Amino acid sequence: MSSPTLLHIHTVILQLFLLSTFVLSHYNYNFSSSSPQSNWLPACATYYAAANPHDSVGGACGYGELKKAGYGQATVGLSESLFERGQICGACFELRCVEDLRWCIPGTSIIVTVKNLCAPNYGFTPDGGGHCNPPNKHFVLPIEAFEKIAIWKAGNMLVQYRRIKCRKEGGIRFSMDGSSIFISVLISNVAGAGDVVSVKIKGSRTGWLPMGRNWGQNWHINAHLKGQPLSFEITSSDGLTVTSYNVAPKNWDFGQTFEGKQFES
Template sequence: MATVGLSTALFERGAACGGCYEVKCVEDLKYCLPGTSIVVTATNFCAPNLGLPADAGGVCNPPNHHFLLPIQAFEKIALWKAGVMPIQYRRVKCLREGGVRFSVNGRSFFLTVLISNVGGAGDVRSAKVKGTVSGWLSMGRNWGQIWHINADFRGQPLSFELTSSDGKTLTNFNVVPKDWDFGKTYTGKQFLL
């Protein structure tokens, strides 16, 4: 599945990361490939160019709803020489293989966790962590789907409670073992569709 950069109007300061969209080219009989669509995952930010008008080069400027597609994805719905094309898009469920991944980083006094490969809605709107010493503690969004908390969890197995944008909650108990280490990724259960 291709990844995509979203304009400011769609990116929601990183909250939309992980969400899946079906995209198709419309209204241009010369360059659109009729009857085709692709599903993409939001992973990047398409930065605005406020020095240019939204309709003349500033395609990612507010209020535009713009998808910055890689060439390989774009060529599945339109001819590459077309450049910027009108599209239709809609949110769709993310179909993922395997479980949710928790990539743990940080230092002794803080923890950051990249939460990826999330099925269902695809995007995590809130995250909580629990060690053996603490109760459930809310994590803050660092950027995209990187979550952080100022706490020392070394030597404790970690559990995570995730809530997606569609309101579903998934709890992964002791998904990170007590002998975990920074720089490692651990796999838990997946959201059910």
């Protein structure tokens, strides 16, 4: 009688071991690889609900009215640890809810474009209310986007994220602002990597002139370029460059938006 009983005990132990291995493999993902296109990383996410869901502004990236800029509600604000002082504005991420079977909507994910900074609140500790304090990796979503992956009652949710290529309709947009010899250009609707790391501008009577980042994806230069058609050279964070010649016509003016070539997505 003892031998079958011992065999039964060993069988139960083996089953428990296999079950625990399955559970761990189901919930613990490989975060070690540096490839942003295929590997998921851990973070947390919360949401906000605007008083008027149609009144959504571009925040720290400077995109202005988001629906007009082509971003709508598929946007996200990042904590300081992810925001890279605004350089990452325009990048795209895929998010999915994990681990919490009460609140996650299984088999769902969302794709969002970075448009804002979630500022740190040093009145709280990172694990005591300061969700966006360093070193936390945190995403703040419009409630319309949050509810695609989790039930709103979840509050501060564990998520996984990965960087992906942006897919945009139409070309890169150049919105002109400034006055006299000060020119500010908001660059939006960027496909591919999505974020811009350098910009050059050229008039018909100049060579290529480097522009400086003012804030977010607003770039500026002090130069007299009125009365000249304008060309732009845009480089994204993956090192690719797109050159758009004569984007703005000779009679361009401040307040106008023009469309150039696009990165492959």
